[in-house]
Amino acid sequence: MFQRILVANRGEIALRVIRACRDLGIEVVAVFSEADRGAPYLELADQAICIGPANSAESYLKIPRIMSAAEVGNVQAIHPGFGFLSENAHFAEVCRACKIEFIGPSEDAMRRLGNKNEARKLAVKAGVPVVPGSEGLITSESQALGVAHDMGYPVLVKAAAGGGGRGMRVARDDASLKTGLVAAQQEAEAAFKDGSVYIEKYIERPRHIEIQLLGDKHGNFVHLFERDCSLQRRHQKLVEESAATNLPAEVRQRICDAAVRLAKEAGYYNAGTCEFLLDKDNNFYFIEVNARIQVEHPVTELVTGVDLIRQQILIAAGEKLPFKQKDLHHRGHAIECRINAEDPANNFRATPGLITRWQAPGGLGVRLDTHACQGYRVPPNYDSMVAKLLVHQPTRLEAIACMKRALREFVIEGIKTTIPIHLDIMSHPAFISGNVDTTFIERTWSRP
Numbered sequence: 001m002f003q004r005i006l007v008a009n010r011g012e013i014a015l016r017v018i019r020a021c022r023d024l025g026i027e028v029v030a031v032f033s034e035a036d037r038g039a040p041y042l043e044l045a046d047q048a049i050c051i052g053p054a055n056s057a058e059s060y061l062k063i064p065r066i067m068s069a070a071e072v073g074n075v076q077a078i079h080p081g082f083g084f085l086s087e088n089a090h091f092a093e094v095c096r097a098c099k100i101e102f103i104g105p106s107e108d109a110m111r112r113l114g115n116k117n118e119a120r121k122l123a124v125k126a127g128v129p130v131v132p133g134s135e136g137l138i139t140s141e142s143q144a145l146g147v148a149h150d151m152g153y154p155v156l157v158k159a160a161a162g163g164g165g166r167g168m169r170v171a172r173d174d175a176s177l178k179t180g181l182v183a184a185q186q187e188a189e190a191a192f193k194d195g196s197v198y199i200e201k202y203i204e205r206p207r208h209i210e211i212q213l214l215g216d217k218h219g220n221f222v223h224l225f226e227r228d229c230s231l232q233r234r235h236q237k238l239v240e241e242s243a244a245t246n247l248p249a250e251v252r253q254r255i256c257d258a259a260v261r262l263a264k265e266a267g268y269y270n271a272g273t274c275e276f277l278l279d280k281d282n283n284f285y286f287i288e289v290n291a292r293i294q295v296e297h298p299v300t301e302l303v304t305g306v307d308l309i310r311q312q313i314l315i316a317a318g319e320k321l322p323f324k325q326k327d328l329h330h331r332g333h334a335i336e337c338r339i340n341a342e343d344p345a346n347n348f349r350a351t352p353g354l355i356t357r358w359q360a361p362g363g364l365g366v367r368l369d370t371h372a373c374q375g376y377r378v379p380p381n382y383d384s385m386v387a388k389l390l391v392h393q394p395t396r397l398e399a400i401a402c403m404k405r406a407l408r409e410f411v412i413e414g415i416k417t418t419i420p421i422h423l424d425i426m427s428h429p430a431f432i433s434g435n436v437d438t439t440f441i442e443r444t445w446s447r448p
């Protein structure tokens with residue numbers, strides 16, 4: 001087992017990993033940029049090392065700086081968290097070349113799944129349904145038009161290297177396809193240094209259902225059921241829950257089986273998530289694998305009782321999964337609301353700044369994952385998420401009631417947050433009846 005682990009991340013997920021290490025009796029080294037200097041969560045690590053300026057390209061994304069910190073900190077493993085270097089196969093390779101275990105899948109599996117177009121091919125091979133789309137990458141406008149005409153509009157132009165909802169454009173006719181193609185390519189080139197795109201049929205008003213997976217290095221594999229992440233804004237998740245509402249047991253089983261099949265085909269181990277879209281007739285289509293831990297992983301922890309970060313660490317250390325599929329049970333209903341430093345009344349403009357008052361909610365079945373507190377200054381340089389508020393209750397309606405209560409208890413002053421829109425969502429009849437899809441937020445709260 002590892003004696004000392006480095007967390008190559010910041011904020012809430014860094015703290016989450018620090019806690020898992022503490023629970024396992026493992027020492028932990030945190031890293032921080034100048035913008036995060038003095039952040040309270042850093043005090044909970046055994047050592048905290050500055051890795052550069054606020055700009056993440058020069059700190060949290062700078063592999064030589066992270067490796068130097070690993071050397072100075074004398075660690076045996078690195079947990080990448082999510083975002084930043086978590087899905088960077090080259091980083092995983094560098095870690096292992098330096099005899100430091102990367103807590104995640106093999107670099108081969110990451111490469112096979114990291115490119116969405118390659119992952120699609122693998123899914124087809126594993127007999128997993130994919131969204132109908134172009135055979136491969138799109139290299140010209142005329143090819144794009146040909147594919148769109150064959151499939152019929154609407155279509156979605158998607159960056160092969162995409163993530164975080166970037167590099168995606170819906171096209172409903174030739175004109176919007178031509179502009180969308182260029183826009184998606186440019187956005188992907190800027191964000192991922194890879195402008196390659198492909199085209200998928202745009203599924204109208206789908207639900208987003210994803211399956212949590214865990215596999216060890218000995219070929220044992222389980223799924224930990226689904227999360228419904230249909231509540232999104234600009235393809236970014238706002239609310240996640242498990243179980244998915246109105247999902248027939250037989251469809252759920254088939255989705256879980258498909259996810260496991262695909263991961264096995266990819267030679268996957270450690271934690272990962274297989275994402276699907278579900279159309280209104282309950283047909284499901286694979287969209288991508290996230291080869292890392294996800295923001296919304298605590299939803300699954302609540303309904304299964306499995307500590308996913310702990311399992312990630314144990315798997316990386318070469319241990320066998322301590323349970324089999326039949327040992328895993330889904331209990332009750334969990335919901336997560338992402339509390340972001342954004343102003344929903346002002347088109348979700350980011351609202352970094354000083355938190356002057358912070359009163360956290362609590363009580364039975366309430367979990368708050370956050371690195372923020374009173375007096376904490378949310379830096380303007382990174383993701384705007386300041387907290388994940390979760391509830392776990394026997395039924396969905398009880399979970400919604402509990403979430404409303406917890407959201408009302410939660411006082412954050414000094415910065416605007418997404419708490420008000422979460423309260424609106426929890427009170428909306430469509431949400432309460434489970435009648436929502438990925439376009440619900442924009443249809444319901446878009447400004448005229």
Ligand code: ADP
Pocket residue numbers: 131156162163164165166200201202203204206208232235275277287288438
């Ligand atoms: P990213 O990696 O940027 O998160 P995903 O491929 O996971 O991108 O897609 C994110 C979201 O975009 C999905 O949850 C869904 O809302 C939407 N989306 C993706 N593909 C399609 C599609 N073919 N049809 C309709 N919506 C889609």
